[in-house]
Amino acid sequence: MGSCMKAFALFVFLSLAGLSLSERVQVKVRSVTSIAETDNNYICATMDYGPSTMCNYGQCPWQKVGILELDLKNKILANAIKAFNPLRLRVGGSLEDQTVYKVGLVTKCPHFKHNMNVRRFGMSNGCINMERWDQLNHFFNETGAKVTFGLNALRGKKLENKNSTLWVGNWNKLNAQEFMKYTISKGYKIDSYELGNELSASGVFARVNAGQYGKDMIILSNLVKKLYANFSDQPKIIGPGGFYDKEWFNEFLRVSGPGIVDGLTHHIYNLGAGDDPKLIKRVQDPFYLDKIAKTFKDISESIKRYGPWSGAWVGESGGAYHSGGRNLGMASTFDHKVYCRQVLIGGNYGLLNTTTFAPNPDYYGALLWHRLMGPRVLQVSHDGSPYLRSYAHCSKDSERGDITVLLINLSNSTSFVVNTVNDLNLYPSEHIESFPPREEYHLTPEGGNIQSQVVLLNDTPLKLTKTMEIPNLNPALVSPLEPIKVAPHSFVFAVLRGFGAPACSSS
DSSP: OHHHHHHHHHHHHHHHHHHHTEEEEEEEEEOSSOSEEOOTTOEEEEEEOOOTTOOBTTBOTTTTTSTTTOOTTOHHHHHHHHTTSSOEEEEEOTTGGGEEEESTTOOOOOOOOBOTTSTTTTBOOEEEEHHHHHHHHHHHHHHTOEEEEEEOTTTTOEESSTTOOBEESOOOOHHHHHHHHHHHHTTOOOSEEEEOSSOSTTOSSOBOOHHHHHHHHHHHHHHHHHHTTTOSSOOEEEEEEEOOOHHHHHHHHHHHOTTTOSEEEEEEOTTOOTTOTTHHHHHTOHHHHGGGHHHHHHHHHHHHHHOTTOEEEEEEEOOOTTHHHHHHHHHHHTTEEEEEESOSBSSSSOSBOTTTOOBOHHHHHHHHHHHHEEEEEEEEEOOSOTTEEEEEEEETTOSBSOEEEEEEEOOSSOEEEEEEEETTOOSOGGGGGGSOOEEEEEEEEGGGOTTOSOEEETTEEOOOOTTSOOOOOOOEEEOTTSOEEEOTTOEEEEEETTOOOGGGBOO
16 A cells, blocks of 8 residues: 555656646737848858868868868759758858959969968968859859858958058959959849958957948949949848947948948857857857847847948858757847858858758758748747747738747757737637648757757658658648647747738738
């Protein structure tokens, strides 16, 4: 009898423990008006020059995956880009300010070489020839990519002195001009040109003063207007592509002036280096992740005050499991137009595996965002645990008030049971049963291991098809009367048909 009582007590304890690991939450969506708006092609990935000899964090993760060496005939690579229809690609990165274009008066085309005597990334200057540029553009055209190209902002400049990192003098546009002329003559479409990479404020191994950078942007803008004068859809001008500093960015916008900078680009690596032993802990810490919100807010304030003609872009961002969705959601609420993940392939956590080219888990989160989340951003609130993060947008191509909700569970032990409500409360609860089924996409790491290279969609591993195609991403259809169940270390996209959000109505 005593042993039975002990067993019963253990059963009760475990049952209560199980219940304690589940939390009910009501998520309220303010549906009358949107609070921000992204670009239709908010999701972006970077392509970096990164030669095979470029190493960081004691690793050399760029083996034949940089712009100049990447196998452009790889079927998985092409299919991964095509799946977005289109994917925005930012081409350039770390070595773009050490890159010349072999066209016009430039006849020598050196390879990037490992050289520790060079302060910028330990690499010598390099070059891209027009044969490779042709190959890249054939690839971009074949995959339907939307291209942002990064130009060398240090061309024509010199170091202030041998001990300085400050580069002075006006930007020399001649090499870029010949490159653009060639690009136009071949009919290659460029969505936007960006000037420079990580030269703002204190810079990364090199810097340019804000006032000078603003003047250089005017030179670039005038060049684009002249060369693309006969085009109805001229490339946008974006920059500076560096880390945000309030005073520097404000001065940059003030000097460049109205109508010059279409996209104000900044970089975020709030999780730290790719080999940081604290990375996994940070990914799961909502309070640590919240710190980046101040940067998003501050850059939006800089634009409102000094550059209302411009829009905020995240030009580069690091990633790790479900941090991508977290930062995507947060940036969109602060009126960011574009969000670029570093990197499509290469480095320490690309969207694609550096060796096999197979998609990493964050690839599928980015793809679902692109397909499901429309540009109009809605205000969301809940009074539950900070480990549950919630975002809502009008659904892609919504015409009748449909919304898509993204729910991210940062907890490794607690599940959330979520009811999503319209703050207008237009429809009595008994009418909800007449709504179409809710479409749910649950993404979870295989075995609950957030470092797993395999992600499950609705409990099914996502793997390439036999023909190397991206698998179909099919939703689970759930009764609108049922709550959304968000498992530990998972995130869920839920499409709510018939939600009736006025902000999402086509009329």
